[in-house]
Amino acid sequence: MAVTAAEVAVLDAVETPAPSKRKFRFLRGRKTVVGFAILGFFVLMAVAGPWLAPYDPDQMSKALLQPPSTDHWFGTTQTGQDVLSQILVGTRGVLVVGFVAGAFATVMSVLVGVSAGFLGGVADEILSAVSNIFLVIPGLPLIIIVASFVEDTSNLLIASVIAVTSWAWGARVLRAQTLSLRRRDYVEAARATGESTWRIILFEILPNLTAVIASGFVGTVIFAILSEITLAFIGVADISNWNWGTVLFWAQSNQALAQGAWWWFVPAGLCIALLGMSLALINFGIDEFVNPRLRTETGASKKVRMRVGFTPVNRTKEPRS
Structure with a gap:
């Protein structure tokens, strides 16, 4: 079926969002919304956890290894400690390590990576050598x-x-x-007008790297959280500071699985899985924004196609019969 110029114009208007909305398109995706909702819940737990905890996480009681009940929603440990209180208090340490490590690593990667790609020459060789050295250091x-x-x-x-x-x-x-952006027309125009190097980097290069930087930040946060939990689980971190890995460490040390005390380790495992899923969903949303091939068809596009009564076709001219 032939497509008229008016129909093509309607499709272009719907499929191409306004420039002001295009920057935040990934925030409207279902994956991103669900990811931010779950992450917001854990941030609330991290902020208000110590005040919401019904008991002191270190407090022992006579209710030894009790299953979930009205007094202890997540049950108790072998020494009578409340598991829910340990989960709530430990959330803050997990998120602090994750976001502090993510922020610091992102700042370092932006400073070194963008500077190396834009400056080139000797600076690029030195900064790339430094990156290669740190790239092989095991964390x-x-x-x-x-x-x-x-x-x-x-x-x-x-x-x-x-x-x-x-x-x-x-x-x-x-x-x-940055190497792919440094020779773009708008960067060359900024150079021609006499703008300084750092002004070009801040106002011409970095805005076009926002989605990549955000994706790298989320990925680093995921790695940092899993590393912190792993270190606490194997007993390397300070086990007196509560986090989800510490809960799993004490559960494994006291053979909670062998004793059938599933409530001791399942809540912490679910929290780790949900937090990782939320960050992964946010990362997927950013990836879809960066790579158009990953984007799914929007509901608005479907409605317009149903209204005009045709399906997507090649916009090339049909051969005349």
């Missing part, structure tokens, strides 16, 4: 070594080590993206 073994020499392995220390060992990959990605 978890380094944290284990640091923890063995430091008495108090605080959350900030763990976040700093994770950030130092995880920024290099993001820097390599941003360098490659």
Whole structure:
């Protein structure tokens, strides 16, 4: 069926959003909305958890290894500690490590990657060499070594080590993206008008890398959270500071699975899975914004096609019979 010019114009108007809305398109996707909703719930837990906890997480009682009840919603441990209180109090440590490490690693990757890609020459070679060095440094073994020499392995220390060992990959990605942007027409026009190098980077290059930077930040947060929980689970981190990994550490140490105390480790595992899923959904939403091939057909486009009474076809001219 032939497509008239008016129908093509209608499709173009619907499928091409306004420039002001295009920047935040990924925030309107279903995956992103669900991801932010779950993440917001955990952020609320991290902020208000110590006040919402019904008991002191370290407080022992006579209710030893009791299943969930009205007094203890998530049951108790082998020493009578309330599992719900441990989950609520431990949420803050998990999110602090994740977001602090993600923010620090993102800043480092932007500074090194964008500078190397835009400046080029000797600066690019030096910064790329530094990135390659940090790229091969293993994060978890380094944290284990640091923890063995430091008495108090605080959350900030763990976040700093994770950030130092995880920024290099993001820097390599941003360098490659910057190399593809540095010769664009609008960048050349900014150079021709006499704008300084750093002004071009801040106002011409970085706005076009926002989605890539956000995706790298979310990925680093996921890695940092899983690393923090892993370190607490194997007993490397300070087990006196509550987080979800600490809950799993004590459950494994006291053989909760062998005793049938599923309530001791299932809530912490579900929290880890839900938080990871929320961050993954946000990352998928950003990926769909960056890569148009991943975008699904919008509801508005479907409605317009139904209204005009045709399906998508090639916009090439049909051969005359």
